[in-house]
Amino acid sequence: MYVVPPPQRSDSGSNGDLRVYQTWKGSNIFFLQGRFVFGPDVRSLALTICLIAVPVTIFCIFVARKLMDDFSDSWGVSIVAVAVVFTIYDLVLLLLTSGRDPGIIPRNAHPPEPEALDGNMDAGAGQTPQLRLPRIKEVEVNGIIFKVKYCDTCMLYRPPRCSHCSICNNCVERFDHHCPWVGQCIGLRNYRFFFMFVFSTTLLCIYVFAFCWVYIRKITEAEHTTIWKAMLKTPASIVLIIYTFISMWFVGGLTAFHLYLISTNQTTYENFRYRYDRRSNPHNKGVVNNFKETFCSAIPPSKNDFRAMVQREPPLPPRSVAGGFMSPNMGKANDDIEMGRKAVWADMGPAMSEHGDGKHGNNERLHVKDGELGELSPDIRTTVDEQSDRPAMHPRRSSWGRKSGSWDMSPEVMALAARVGEQNQNGGGSSSGSGLVTENRPT
Secondary structure, three states: OOOOOOOOOOOOOOHHHOEHHHHOOOOOEEEOOOOEEEOOOOHHHHHHHHHHHHHHHHHHHHHHHHHHHHOOHHHHHHHHHHHHHHHHHHHHHHHHHHOOOOOEOOOOOOOOOOOOOOOOOOOOOOOOOOOOOOOEEEEEEOOEEEEEEEEOOOOEEOOOOOEEEOOOOEEEOOOOEEEOOOOEEEOOOOHHHHHHHHHHHHHHHHHHHHHHHHHHHHHHHHHOOOHHHHHHOOHHHHHHHHHHHHHHHHHHHHHHHHHHHHHHOOOHHHHHHOOOOOOOOOOOOOHHHHHHHHHOOOOOOOOOOOOOEOOOOOOOOOEEEOOEEEOOOOOOOOOOHHHHHHHHHHHHHHHHHHHHOOOOOOOOOEEOOOOHHHHOOHHHHHHHHHHHHOOOOOOOEOOOOOOOOEOOOOHHHHHHHHHHHHHHHHHOOEEEOOEEEEOOOOO
8 A cells, every 4th residue: 555645735725814713613603703603593682682672662661751750850760770771781691691602612623543443343354443433431520420422523522511512513511501592502601691691681570560560559549540440541561561470480480490500500401311319419519619600700711712813734644544554635646556557558568469469480489477567566467477377367356455355457457368368278388487488489
């Protein structure tokens, strides 16, 4: 097996002028030249913003502005100001959750090197046993053995608590879930903002819900009417009460569920897939320490510099294939082995045709083995040697070539072998120790 050097790449069309976010292999969408990274369902973010901003706008116009007349100047203005500030704070947390790297682990350019041979594979003659990566590795976390899986897409072993998001097509550290409402994965670097967003949305719903009832109560006291008649005089309050009541069940329930997850140091993915009933959770550090880890620990920096320039990848080292070595970047060579044999036989064609036509004299002999054919490849010389001992030509098997161990002879080799066989049968050619000698005698 020959080693062909990889072809030289020209500098034209290289990736030197591209940034990482422009060649990103995941499904993420980038804004402002890679400064913000979103999931592929970023359009749902606009719907979430509308579901927050529109009800608050209705509240400020039809409810809070009317309450300014029933309270003193400072209290009336504060009702509107708190609603506006609370909404802005909620939207900022939404953008911090959706527009940042959730903890994406960079992909490997090449799979890791196998640690050992795969003993289950039977290597045939002339073949090297393949090197296979183990699908699962065992790691120890706080005295408990965990199995980490190999990711074929990212070509890496996922760290503990890491999972591959099928929507974003990335491996995310401490993967919690993919939230369609924020259009992003929730992981190590944005879980804190996600919980704060859900919690602040719950408080905002309670705030709007409460002051809508306050406004209805003020109408009842001012007009000395029943609560039902007062509700009919402010339809905006009725709509907001129904809307915020339904929303509180969703975001309030989500807040309570994540409070439980934080107190036990679990993720949504772990809670649905794994059960820590029969064994202790190795990540649980106690309620107080779990809350400190979530809200007081420093957020690790991103492992991806999306604005960095793309670096040219180094060439891969040669790998052992079928007893030899082959470069992974190797292309098809122009002068491969098979084409080399054809070129040699094509040059020998005129000499052999003249010999077959009987243009040589009695003393002219063609020494096939020691003559011109001696410069051919060893496999072709072996074919000619075997032909001198056998009148018929049988297909021979070789340990190189195809994996099955057989190879097809080219038409030129078959034609030459047929001519040599006929000359041995008709001319009574004999083989000597120095090679095969064929004589042409005049008739």
